[in-house]
Amino acid sequence: MENKKIIHIDMDAFYASIEQRDHPEYRGKPLAVGRAEKRGVVAAASYEARRYGVRSAMSSMKAKQLCPDLIFVSSGMEHYKSVSHQIHEIFREYTDIIEPLALDEAFLDVTENKKGITLAVDVAREIKREIKEKLGLIASAGVSYNKFLAKIASDYRKPDGLYTIHPERAADFIAKLPIEAFWGIGKVTARKMHSLGIHTGADLRKCSAAFLARNFGKNGALYHDFAHGIDPRIVSPERIRKSVGCESTFDNDLTNYIAVIIELYHVAVELIHRLETSGFKGHTLTLKIKFHDFSQKTRSASVAYELKTLKEILPLAKKLLRELELTQFRIRLIGLSVSNPFEATSIEGPLQLRFDFD
Secondary structure, X not given: OOOOOEEEEEEOOHHHHXXXXXXXXXXXXXXXXXXXXXXXXXXXXXHHHHOOOOOOOOEHHHHHHHOXXXXXXXXXXXXXXXXXXXXXXXXXXXXXXXXXXXXXXXXXEOOXXXXXXXXXXXXXXXXXXXXXXXXXXXXXXXXXXXXXXXXXXXXXXXXXXXXXXXXXXXXXXXXXXXXXXXXXXXXXXXXXXXXXXOOEHHHHHOOOHHHXXXXXXXXXXXXXXXXXXXXXOOOOOOEEEOEEEEEEEEEEEEOXXXXXXHXXXXXXXXXXXXXXXXXXXXXXXXXXXXXXXXXXXXXXXEOOOOOOOHHHXXXXXXXXXXXXXXXXXXXXXXXXXXXEEOOOXXXXXXXXXXXXXX
């Protein structure tokens, strides 16, 4: 195995921490980035808010119930992007091999770093120090010989964590991990693993590749590798865009078919704008409908031509809507996305990418 030195940097409560840094009156107080109104959703929560159980993607109403003193601030996405750019400038002092996962998260390959620092943990320590001194923000860092273990290590001692998983200790570390801590294993997959008697890394390691493939499809091989401390994926500075999408959450539930069609039109228009801006070319359309109780339905369809105009997208979206055979019209969100690219499109800069195989 090639002796790679991989660092995973994860900013602690990034959006909320920026707001607390920029507004001293928020420091030490429970704070959420998002909309406070009835239909609002928490985009990020400070650690003070997390102690009450407030989490990102939670409805604002539930967050307020958990923490009556919760402070809401509006999202300043352009400002957050600017701060992310400053963080990446610090990264580039040490390496150009940087793979962004999100505005607040990235992998760095420091095997041959620009400053000639021997130990990767010392590189991570220096990066954390620079981020704190120059930007007034706290980062957690994980260090290991591959991406899977570096990612887990960065979560291990949050906030303000720094943890190294050495090759000779990786097997024992993985064996003790709860299966929920494995990268890419979400709630649905974890429940299925529990039903099969898989609760820890040690349990997963006992499973054959064939068994995991039968039960988890193509991801079975990935889980098998992870259980044995194997992750051959390189830190790649380029990301390939897989889809372009948009969605709209409504202040009041849509309660009739005509209202749904009107809003579907508006979402389709926004999707076309994003396709034009990104230059993405795909031929699969996906419709997502989320209801008042947060349950959701999706439908997808692929065509032989590029989806790029309202004439092509809206009729297909209406067809998918009909296929859902909706029996209720208390709809809180409509989303549309185009995927299945004709050509791989290189994307520069931080992207919002999620690794959830459920």
